[in-house]
Amino acid sequence: xxxxxxxxxxxxxxxxxxxxxxxxxxxxxQRRALLVVNGKTTVADLVKTAFWVTDLLVELxxxxxxxxxxDGASRSAAEMNRNGEPGQLLKAQLAAMAKExxxxxxxRVIKKVEESEDSPEALxxxxxxxxxxxxxxxxxxxxxxxxxxxxxxxxx
Numbered sequence: 752x753x754x755x756x757x758x759x760x761x762x763x764x765x766x767x768x769x770x771x772x773x774x775x776x777x778x779x780x781q782r783r784a785l786l787v788v789n790g791k792t793t794v795a796d797l798v799k800t801a802f803w804v805t806d807l808l809v810e811l812x813x814x815x816x817x818x819x820x821x822d823g824a825s826r827s828a829a830e831m832n833r834n835g836e837p838g839q840l841l842k843a844q845l846a847a848m849a850k851e852x853x854x855x856x857x858x859r860v861i862k863k864v865e866e867s868e869d870s871p872e873a874l875x876x877x878x879x880x881x882x883x884x885x886x887x888x889x890x891x892x893x894x895x896x897x898x899x900x901x902x903x904x905x906x907x
Contacts, residue, residue, distance in 0.1 A: 754808050756795035757854070758822050759847035760788045761840065766819035777819070784810035788820050790843050793850075822847070841874060842867065844904050849881070852897055856889055860897075871905045878902065 762770070766785055769777055777785065787801040788811075798807055814820045845864045849857040860881045867877040878901040886894035 754794045754811055755851070756793060756798075757851055758794045759790060759792065759843075759850065760794065760797075760811065760815075760820045760822055761790040761843065761847075762788050763818055763821050765817075766814065769819055777814075777817070780805050781810050781814060785814055785819055788814070790840070790847075839869060841871070841905055842869065845874065845878075845901055848900055848904060849897065852893065852900070853885070853889065859884060859888075871907065874905045875902070875907050878905070 762785060766788070770782070770785055783804045784801070784807055787797055787804065787807075792800075794808075794811065797811075801807055804810060811820065815822075842864050846857075846861045849860040849864065853860060863877055863881055863884070864874070867873050878898055881901070882894045882898040885897050
């Protein structure tokens with residue numbers, strides 16, 4: 752996976768477990784990189800601020816390969832439900848996807864996602880509403896892409 756500058760990364764349940772258990776399978780530098788991944792900060796901002804992590808991009812690649820972090824868009828709701836992760840993570844992943852796809856135009860879409868209920872059904876309704884908004888303000892093609900990727904995130 753290529754670490755895009757505007758990508759927001761999340762710790763997976765496996766990553767959370769590695770931090771809590773002080774897993775010896777990861778190096779000190781990898782642990783530092785795992786600690787700065789918070790589901791809110793873009794890769795570009797992590798690189799700017801996490802100066803104490805040597806070769807941060809390399810470490811992020813390795814953590815991703817070890818399934819300790821994820822960009823969120825590649826995981827389905829079914830996987831998340833098996834791991835007991837709450838709907839808040841789905842909403843954060845949808846917001847990250849909106850930022851990735853829409854850039855500076857993502858604010859209104861992110862607000863709609865954050866204000867919705869946590870259930871996959873409610874999130875699907877929000878995706879449909881966001882599709883209409885994107886279609887009106889940006890393009891029909893981008894709206895379709897957003898809906899398609901959003902449904903993959905929530906497992907629909």
